[in-house]
Amino acid sequence: MLTGMTAKEVAKMVKNKEDLFILDVRNQSDYQDWKIEGEKVSSINVPYFDLLDGVEGVLKQLPTDNKLLVVCAKEGSSKFVAEQLVEAGLQDVSYLEGGMKSWSEHLEQVLVYADEQLKVYQYLRMGKGCLSYMVISGEEALVVDPSRFTDVYMEAAKQEGAKITHIVDSHLHADHISGGKTLADQTGAAYYMMKSEGAVFDFMPFEEHDRIRFAHVDLRVLAVKTPGHTPGSVSFFVNDKLLFSGDTIFVGGLGRPDLGGKVQEWAKDLYDTVYEKIAAMADDVIVLPGHYANLDQEVNAAGYVGAELGAIRAGNELMNQQDKQAFVDQVVANAQTETPPNFEEIIAINRGVDVASPERQQELEIGPNRCALHHTH
Template sequence: MTVKEMTVQTLTEKVLNKEHLVIFDVRNESDFHDWKIEGENFEYINVPYFELIDGVDSVIGRLPKDKDVVVVCAKGGSAAFVAEQLVEAGFDNIYTLVGGMKAWSEHLHKAKVYEDDKMKVYQFIRVGKGCLSYMVISGNEALVVDPSRFIDVYEQVAQEEGVAITHIVDSHLHADHISGGKALAERTGATYYLMKSEGAVFDFEPLEKHDRIDFEQVQLEVLAVKTPGHTPGSVSFFVNNQLLFSGDTIFVGGLGRPDLGGKAAEWAADLYDTVYEKVAAIADDVIVLPAHYANLDEEMSKAGYIGDTLGNIRARNDMMQDKKKQEFIDIVVQNANTETPPNFEDIVAINRGLKAVDMEQQQELEIGPNRCAMHHTR
């Protein structure tokens, strides 16, 4: 009997459908506890691979035979070795995750967010990483928001939709993943926009020069200089007075972290002004679409995308409700010692154009969860 394989696409559907599944993770305990495949109805067993090299007898009693079991490791090889032994031991419900956690980290799931007679909007959910990117389609053109480095995905969707990617925007200089903005612009000839204050050293179109970007039947407002808080040049994009691409400023379950630059109090004051002045003027029924999420089960809408109305987000988040400025700053500073995104200094240097790494190094740098938010501040 051969070992069955499960792709990241199939596993994503199981996560979204809230199916029951057993994840048998054979990575080291520290890696497992730091970052694992999250599913609302998933069960977990973690036994490091080195404990299973000489046989799987020690875990046979812990594994069910009436539920599907997916064996997971970093890249797939160790899991396949363990799975083969389990099949030989009589299990017929064993799968390996093709490509392991590396593949899980890199998969983008496309979901439709919005459609009317002027535009169509897709969200790309990087399920294993908690990162979100978007494509806004109108007429024969498309704009991409916060693209990941997997630019083939956006090009494929543009081709399927019969449109050209003409505009690319990054809401800020990302700290937990490598942006695909520059590479996608080079491939497509699109204009790439970024805040000059973020310190990138390559050629781009500074958002400081644009209060808005218009194409076809879309009007994208760049919320003026701008919506700082997570980084000093962090911006939000308000599209057709209906959608707010909030970057890492506002999340479904929290606010962006202003402590990554070592200026927690100063940038928290900026974040306060953003929340209580600029965002306060936006209507409750506007749909907020962030650049990250923390918990898929809690933050996914019934429509199948990550986002919510601004009114619902305000109602849940007491940091957005009648806080005095100093009180707000004090809370942020008190929470400023949480873990930083793994390798964030290297990733920021790459996104600024100050450092170049090969594909394998990019994969290694991005491994792990995102930690860009003060999540669930209620």
């Protein structure tokens, strides 16, 4: 029987490490650039145009004892192929509703932390590798690095009986469109970012607001302050327990400092960040990054992407490379990787100097994130 499968259902299977076999019928280049991955996910790529005359040639490559999901860019092609497979006698066949566009846009909510004073949710954008957060205390909520899917955060705050009063962006994002300005307009919340990032609309500059307090939350902005990825990157230290590290520190690496064309200069800033600001923090601080590269390796037993700072230090050679020049040389050597797709246009939109329709925003964001330097052992 043929059924549609939602991105949420796929995300659950990936996170729960359930067996899933995917027949991806997009073009080979699209598949090689970006696909659904997971520890128990297997996939093959046979372009749709190779299946127009029938699916008989691909049947031997498909499992008969496993769930089969057919995937394309928008849905139509995968539904057509899935129907042919059912007619050919396969049993457990689904197609991805909304295609890879829906996979790119799904946010998975996970509880990260809760005590008497606050509660923290992480939002995994599994098709993009992006992470955003909501910190709730009393009847107020703060959103960290929101995606453009602002209804998700507003609904979550409503469920918690809270109002979104503060929104923070750790830097001017290069791989996805921020929802910060839109969410602020929708909720009346105060929206903060660094003035040095060059946004042209009204916001609260961290240069003048380096501490945000509400209910039982004390957020300190580690600013000008955690540069490296961009010159105005910041991290947020909440109640001396949680470090929302933006694109500065990841579970498996550090932020890449080459996107602005000043890799030597920004690599030195990144060194100072790691060896001065971050070095002073306790090992049991929980690091909550802005991105991840490999969910299987970076998600922890509690189901979210994050780790104690001590564990990240121990596993990351760049954070144990004491010599500044050796650190800079290694960062420079590893920084010449492919830039995020469309990053200049995305930055222009996030800065407020360009506008894009919802359809164009969707097109700009399709594909993986490429914002990390990974050096994990």
